[in-house]
Amino acid sequence: MAWRSSGTSNASLVENLWRNKLITQPLVKAAFLRVDRAHYAPSSPYHDSPQYIGHDATISAPHMHANAAESLLPFLLPKVEEGHQSAEGVASVQGRKGRGRRILDIGSGSGYLTHVLAELVGEDGLVVGLEHILPLRDLGEANMRKSAEGRALLEQGRVRFRVGDGRKGWCEPGEEEAGWDAIHVGAAAAELHEELVRQLRAPGRMFIPVEDSHGEQFIWTVDKDAQGEVVKKRLYGVRYVPLTDAPKG
Template sequence: MAWRSSGTSNAELVENLWRNKLITQPLVKSAFLKVDRAHYAPSPSSAYEDSPQPIGHEATISAPHMHANAVETLLPFLLPKVEPGKQAAMGVASVKGQTGRPRRVLDIGSGSGYLTHVLAELVGDTGVVVGLEHIPALKRLGEGNMAKSAEGRHLLESGRVRFRVGDGRKGWAEPSPAGAQPGVGGPAATNGDNGETTEDNKDEAGGWDAIHVGAAAVELHEELVRQLRSPGRMFIPVDAGNGWEQYIWTVDKDDSGNIRKERLYGVRYVPLTDAPKS
């Protein structure tokens, strides 16, 4: 149904994705409605098409239905702490051990910054989303696109969204912010409430509840798996090794640190590689 989901406005695009069941969670629909894709797409005339579009530097902004699926797959690991039972009432499955800490999300291959913004709408006021790019010009593009809206500027100024340059295959170590941004993306907590880092969890204090990878990796990079918090989930396209097949994988780490990997469906992404030579 992706080919029927394009619209002439952001609201129409999102409504079509909802009608075609490419968005199924009300919280996800609400987040996409808050982020105008025209601020992130390369051309206003095609901003609301449900298709990937080039943004330069051999990169693309993915089709909205792919972004929607990524967000829905990661959703239980994006939401801030809620009262017991409230997640179920919102139609979202709870995750054992996830309460009591600000959400930290890594968006590898953030490109235009569009999905980075959508993710930030879901993690709440205490969460942080880091967009990671290996090309400085794309890092600047994401920041510039986000600054086009008042909400985007607030996310940048508050530290709830940050763009960085680095090799996404190695993940990213983003420290908790200074006292000027209390609580934003803070450390994990084992006691469920106070946000303090203890000896048992200090190694995952800078890790990630959710990792989204927006380019096809040649393997499930173990460094990214290590950086997942317990519990945590990664959404990543991986090349099958034959030069033409790629598949979405999820990697789950449970509250005891056990790893489960699952292959989902075939896709076509640009590769997760070194930055192109200038």
């Protein structure tokens, strides 16, 4: 269905992804409608296909970004804690917000999915886009500044772009023990890096492509439950650029 999901505008692209059941969650559809892919893709922004963005990097096809967002959705939405006993001794939901959601987008590239994730986490959330070279970090931020909504997210500190080795995860200065509710990895790792698993909150989820010993790549989800138990699940085959050292020269 992916090859039939291209459109002539952002709205038609998203509608076709929805019609072909590549987006199935209304909240994800709404977030994709709020982020114009033309601000992030260098050409043919409404084609459901990956595109080269320079520096040995690509922007993934929209259906892959949609799949990642839907997989991570339970760990993206603003958390509401169930309430305490009322005066009559009856449990009720108070609607109090829990701790803000924290999302790490490794290999953020164009910044497109970073922006979509920020639309989903809400006003109290934080999304950090992590890249291994400064030009890609700068590209993501510059693309986000093309829209008023993107500029507001940056100015409010709800989205931050950083440079670092994604294989080691990321800790914001002064927030070393905060961890991440969700980690998205947009490049193929050589293994399920344990440092990334360690940085997951409990509960938390990671969405990551991993290359096996035969050179084949598969999407994995790594779930950590509230007790810290980890479950790893292989999903389906993909083709991503590798999660590696910064290019030489």
